Amino acid sequence: MSNQETYDAIVVGSGAGGGMATWRLAQAGLRVALVEAGPWYDPADDSQRTQFRHPWESPRRGASTRLRPFGDFNACIGGWELDGEPFTTAEGTDFRWWRARMLGGRTNHWGRISLRFGPLDFKRRDIDGLGDNWPIGYEDVKPYYDQVDKLIGVFGTNEGLPNDPDGFFLPPPKPRLHELYYIRGARRAGVPVYPSRLSILTKRINRERGVCVYCNQCSRACGLHADFSSSTVLVYPAVATGRVDVYTNTMVRKVDTGPDGRATGVSCIDRETRGESRLNGRSVVLAASACSSARILLNSTSAQHSSGLGNSSGHVGRYLHDSTGASRAAFLPELMDRDIYNEDGVGGMHVYTPWWLEGASLDFARGYHIEIGGGMNMPAYGFGFAANAYKRFLGERVGGYGNALRDDVRRFYGSRLGIACRGESVPQFGNYCELDPNTVDDWGVPVLRFNYRWTEQEINQARHMQDTMEELLEASGGILLGEKPGLDRQYGLARPGEIIHEVGTTRMGDDPATSVTNRFGQLHDADNVFVADAGTFVSQADKNPTWTILALSWRTSDHIIERMRQRSL
Amino acid sequence: MNMNRRETLKSLLLAPLGAGIASAAGCAGGGRVNWTELPREYSYGRTAAERQRDRELFAERYFSEHELITIATLCDIILPSDHPNGGALDAGLPDFVEFIVKDMDYLKTPVRDGIAWLDSHAIDAYGADFIGIEEAQRLAICDRIAWPDVADPALQAGIRFFSLMRDLTLTGYYTTAQGFRDLGYQGNVANVWDGVPAQVLARHGLAYEAEWLEKCIDQSRRDITAAWDDDMNLTS
Ligand SMILES: Cc1cc2nc3c(=O)[nH]c(=O)nc-3n(C[C@H](O)[C@H](O)[C@H](O)COP(=O)(O)OP(=O)(O)OC[C@H]3O[C@@H](n4cnc5c(N)ncnc54)[C@H](O)[C@@H]3O)c2cc1C
Ligand code: SF4
Numbered sequence: 001m002s003n004q005e006t007y008d009a010i011v012v013g014s015g016a017g018g019g020m021a022t023w024r025l026a027q028a029g030l031r032v033a034l035v036e037a038g039p040w041y042d043p044a045d046d047s048q049r050t051q052f053r054h055p056w057e058s059p060r061r062g063a064s065t066r067l068r069p070f071g072d073f074n075a076c077i078g079g080w081e082l083d084g085e086p087f088t089t090a091e092g093t094d095f096r097w098w099r100a101r102m103l104g105g106r107t108n109h110w111g112r113i114s115l116r117f118g119p120l121d122f123k124r125r126d127i128d129g130l131g132d133n134w135p136i137g138y139e140d141v142k143p144y145y146d147q148v149d150k151l152i153g154v155f156g157t158n159e160g161l162p163n164d165p166d167g168f169f170l171p172p173p174k175p176r177l178h179e180l181y182y183i184r185g186a187r188r189a190g191v192p193v194y195p196s197r198l199s200i201l202t203k204r205i206n207r208e209r210g211v212c213v214y215c216n217q218c219s220r221a222c223g224l225h226a227d228f229s230s231s232t233v234l235v236y237p238a239v240a241t242g243r244v245d246v247y248t249n250t251m252v253r254k255v256d257t258g259p260d261g262r263a264t265g266v267s268c269i270d271r272e273t274r275g276e277s278r279l280n281g282r283s284v285v286l287a288a289s290a291c292s293s294a295r296i297l298l299n300s301t302s303a304q305h306s307s308g309l310g311n312s313s314g315h316v317g318r319y320l321h322d323s324t325g326a327s328r329a330a331f332l333p334e335l336m337d338r339d340i341y342n343e344d345g346v347g348g349m350h351v352y353t354p355w356w357l358e359g360a361s362l363d364f365a366r367g368y369h370i371e372i373g374g375g376m377n378m379p380a381y382g383f384g385f386a387a388n389a390y391k392r393f394l395g396e397r398v399g400g401y402g403n404a405l406r407d408d409v410r411r412f413y414g415s416r417l418g419i420a421c422r423g424e425s426v427p428q429f430g431n432y433c434e435l436d437p438n439t440v441d442d443w444g445v446p447v448l449r450f451n452y453r454w455t456e457q458e459i460n461q462a463r464h465m466q467d468t469m470e471e472l473l474e475a476s477g478g479i480l481l482g483e484k485p486g487l488d489r490q491y492g493l494a495r496p497g498e499i500i501h502e503v504g505t506t507r508m509g510d511d512p513a514t515s516v517t518n519r520f521g522q523l524h525d526a527d528n529v530f531v532a533d534a535g536t537f538v539s540q541a542d543k544n545p546t547w548t549i550l551a552l553s554w555r556t557s558d559h560i561i562e563r564m565r566q567r568s569l
Numbered sequence: 570m571n572m573n574r575r576e577t578l579k580s581l582l583l584a585p586l587g588a589g590i591a592s593a594a595g596c597a598g599g600g601r602v603n604w605t606e607l608p609r610e611y612s613y614g615r616t617a618a619e620r621q622r623d624r625e626l627f628a629e630r631y632f633s634e635h636e637l638i639t640i641a642t643l644c645d646i647i648l649p650s651d652h653p654n655g656g657a658l659d660a661g662l663p664d665f666v667e668f669i670v671k672d673m674d675y676l677k678t679p680v681r682d683g684i685a686w687l688d689s690h691a692i693d694a695y696g697a698d699f700i701g702i703e704e705a706q707r708l709a710i711c712d713r714i715a716w717p718d719v720a721d722p723a724l725q726a727g728i729r730f731f732s733l734m735r736d737l738t739l740t741g742y743y744t745t746a747q748g749f750r751d752l753g754y755q756g757n758v759a760n761v762w763d764g765v766p767a768q769v770l771a772r773h774g775l776a777y778e779a780e781w782l783e784k785c786i787d788q789s790r791r792d793i794t795a796a797w798d799d800d801m802n803l804t805s
Binding site for chain 1: 614618626648649651652665668672715716718731732735738739740741743744745752753754760765766770772775777778781782785786787797801802803
C-alpha cells in the first residue's frame with residue numbers, strides 16, 4: 001500500500017464510531033481513508049454467513065472456541081484473546097478486554113440494545129458529588145440522537161420517562177411468553193416494564209435494507225441488513241459515494257505529527273505482508289475503540305508530544321470504566337410442557353426494565369437496568385446438559401437413561417427465565433490503561449497494561465441487583481437456580497471489562513489539564529486529531545454505550561465538516 | 570449435510586479380538602455396532618485460522634477402537650435407536666464425542682478414565698469388560714450409575730462419567746435434524762412474529778395488556794416505509 005494522496009480525513013477503525021464518521025464525512029463530500037485492522041465482512045456473503053445455519057453445520061454444534069468465544073456461529077472475528085496481540089494486567093487487576101478484528105468491529109455481533117443517555121446521565125456529579133459532569137448536556141446530543149434514530153432505525157416506545165428519553169421509534173414486537181411472565185412478576189413487585197429498544201428494523205426504513213424476519217440471530221449478523229451493524233448500514237453506503245478508500249487488514253501503529261505538533265497522517269502495518277506504510281491526511285479521526293485509540297495516542301510520541309499525542313494532561317488511558325453487571329436465572333414450573341411453536345422473535349429481548357429508583361436513598365450511587373432472557377431457543381452445544389435436573393424441584397428422581405429422557409427434554413424445554421442487570425459505575429482516575437514497557441505485539445508495537453479495581457459503590461450496587469433479581473424471578477413464578485453470591489464473590493459483580501462497555505480513556509472536558517479532548521472530541525493538544533469512540537465519555541450511564549457513540553461521532557464529524565468549510569482545519 | 574444413517578455407516582466389531590464374547594448391543598446386530606458417519610468437511614463462514622484448526626482436529630485420532638465401541642454402546646443405551654426419530658447412533662454420536670473431546674481437550678481424560686472405570690467395574694462384577702458382558706449386565710451397571718443421588722462412594726467416578734456421557738449424548742442428538750424433529754423445534758426460519766398464539770395464552774391464563782398491544786408493530790404495515798411527525802409520532 002502506498003498512496004500519495006492527502007485525504008481530508010483518515011478514520012481509524014470501522015466500528016460504531018468509525019463507521020459513523022466515515023459515512024458522515026463522505027456524505028458531506030470529504031475524501032476519506034478508512035483504515036481497519038481486520039478483514040472485509042458481509043454477513044450476506046455465503047462464505048462469511050453464519051445466520052440461519054443449523055447446529056449440525058458446525059462439527060462442535062455451535063460450541064464456543066478460543067477463536068469464537070461466544071459460540072461457533074457468532075459473527076465476531078476476535079474475542080477475549082487475539083493471536084499476536086496480547087495485553088497485560090497489573091497485579092491485582094482482573095480486567096477482560098473483548099476486541100473484534102473485522103469491518104464493522106463489535107457492531108456485527110453486539111446486542112443491539114440502543115438506549116439514549118438521559119439528561120441526568122451527563123450531570124451525575126451535580127447529583128451525587130462523585131466523578132465529573134460532562135461538558136455537554138442532553139440538549140447538545142439530542143439532535144444527533146434524533147438523526148441516528150431515523151438513519152439507522154430503532155424500535156421502542158415513547159413513554160415520557162424523565163431520564164430515558166423518547167425517540168423516533170419503530171414499533172416494537174409483541175412480548176414472548178416468558179416475557180409475559182416477567183411482566184406479571186414485575187407488576188407484582190412494583191417494578192416497571194416497557195418494550196425494549198433495539199436497533200432492529202421491525203418496519204422498512206429504506207429500499208437498501210431488509211425488514212426483520214425474526215430469526216433471533218442478530219449476534220450472527222443479519223444477511224438482510226435488518227439490524228444495525230456499522231459495516232452493513234454505514235460503511236457500505238459510505239463506500240458507495242465513491243469518496244472512501246477502505247484499507248482492510250491494516251493496523252494503525254501511530255499518528256504522525258509535523259513540526260507544528262499537528263497530525264500529518266498515520267503509520268500503518270499491513271497484517272498480511274507485515275509491510276509498513278503511511279497515509280497522509282489533513283485530519284485523523286480515531287475510532288479504534290476506547291482502549292485501542294488510547295493505545296495509538298500513547299504510542300504516537302514525538303518531540304512535540306513526548307508522553308504521547310494528546311497526553312500533556314497525563315489523562316490518556318485514565319478514567320477507564322465499564323458497566324457493572326450481574327445475572328441470575330430461575331426455573332418456571334408454569335412453563336413446563338410447553339406448546340412448541342416458533343417464538344424466536346428478534347435477536348434480543350422484547351421487554352426490559354429501565355432504572356426505576358432514581359432519587360431513592362440507597363447505599364450506592366447511580367443505577368442499573370434489567371435485561372430479560374429465556375424462551376424456546378435453538379438447540380446448540382450444551383442443550384440437553386443436566387436434562388432433567390429440574391425434576392429435583394418436583395420431588396422426582398434426577399438422572400436415568402433411555403427414551404424417557406426425550407420426554408424430560410421436551411418437558412423442560414423453554415422453562416428457564418434469566419435476568420441480567422447492567423449498571424453505572426463511578427469513573428476513577430486510578431483505573432486506567434497504559435503502555436506496558438515490557439511487552440510488544442507481533443508487529444513490535446507496545447501493548448496495553450490494565451489497572452482496574454471496583455470500588456464499594458459497584459459492589460454495593462451488585463448486592464442490590466441480586467436482591468432485585470431474586471424478588472423479580474420469584475414474583476414471576478420462578479424457582480431460583482444456583483446460589484446467591486455473597487460478599488466473598490462481590491455479589492456476582494462481573495469482572496471489569498466483562499460487560500464490554502469500556503469507555504472514558506480520552507475523556508472530554510473544557511479544562512485541558514484534566515481532559516484529553518474538548519467537547520467535540522477534538523484533542524486539546526492537536527486540533528486536527530479527533531476521537532470518535534467511547535474514549536470521550538466522561539461517565540458511562542447505566543445505558544449501553546453505542547447509541548451515544550454514534551450520536552457523538554456524528555456530532556464530531558459535523559464539527560470537522562464545518563471547520564473544513566471555514567478552512568480552519 | 571444429511572444425517573440419514575442409510576447414507577454412510579460406520580461399522581465396528583462389537584467385541585474386538587480377545588475382548589470376550591460378541592453380543593448385540595442396542596441397535597447393533599451380528600456382533601457389530603453401527604452408526605451414521607458424520608462429515609469431516611464443513612463450511613459455515615470460517616476464517617482461515619478456524620479452518621486450519623478444524624483440519625488439525627480431524628486429522629488427530631484420539632480414541633482406540635475399543636474406546637469408540639464402548640462409547641457407541643453406552644450412547645446407544647442412553648438414547649436408543651428403536652424410536653421413530655432415531656437415537657444416538659443414528660445421530661453419529663461416537664464421531665461427535667471423538668470430535669468434541671479433541672476440541673475441548675479438558676474432556677479427554679474424563680472420558681478415557683470413565684471408560685477404564687466402566688471396564689474395571691464390569692470385569693470385577695461380571696468377568697469381562699463393558700462391551701464383553703451380556704446386555705442385561707450392561708444395563709445393570711447403568712442402573713447403578715445413572716442416578717446422581719446415589720451416595721455410594723465406590724460408584725461416584727462411574728456416576729460422574731455416566732452424567733457426562735448423558736450430557737454429550739443428548740447434546741449431540743438434539744443438535745441434529747432428528748433431534749429437532751424429536752423436540753418439535755419450529756424456529757430458525759424466516760417468519761413474521763406476531764405474538765404468542767391465542768390458544769397458548771389461554772392455556773397459561775395470560776393476556777396481552779391492551780395498552781401494550783397498541784404500541785406494537787402492526788405486521789400488515791411492516792413493509793411501509795417509516796415516517797414520523799416532528800413530535801416523534803410514527804405516521805406510517
Ligand atoms: C457481545 C456484545 C454485545 C454488546 N451489546 C451491546 C448492546 O446491546 N448495546 C450497546 O450499546 N453496546 C453493546 N456492546 C458494545 C458495542 O459493541 C461497542 O460499544 C461498540 O461496538 C463500540 O464501537 P467502537 O467504534 O468504539 O469500537 P469497535 O466496534 O470495537 O470497533 C473498533 C474497530 O477498530 C479496529 N481497530 C482497532 N485497533 C485498530 C488499529 N490500530 N488500526 C486499525 N483499526 C483498528 C478494530 O478492528 C475494530 O473493527 C456489545 C458488545 C459485545 C461484544
Ligand atoms: S432477528 Fe431480524 S434483524 Fe436480527 S438477524 Fe434475524 S432477521 Fe436479522
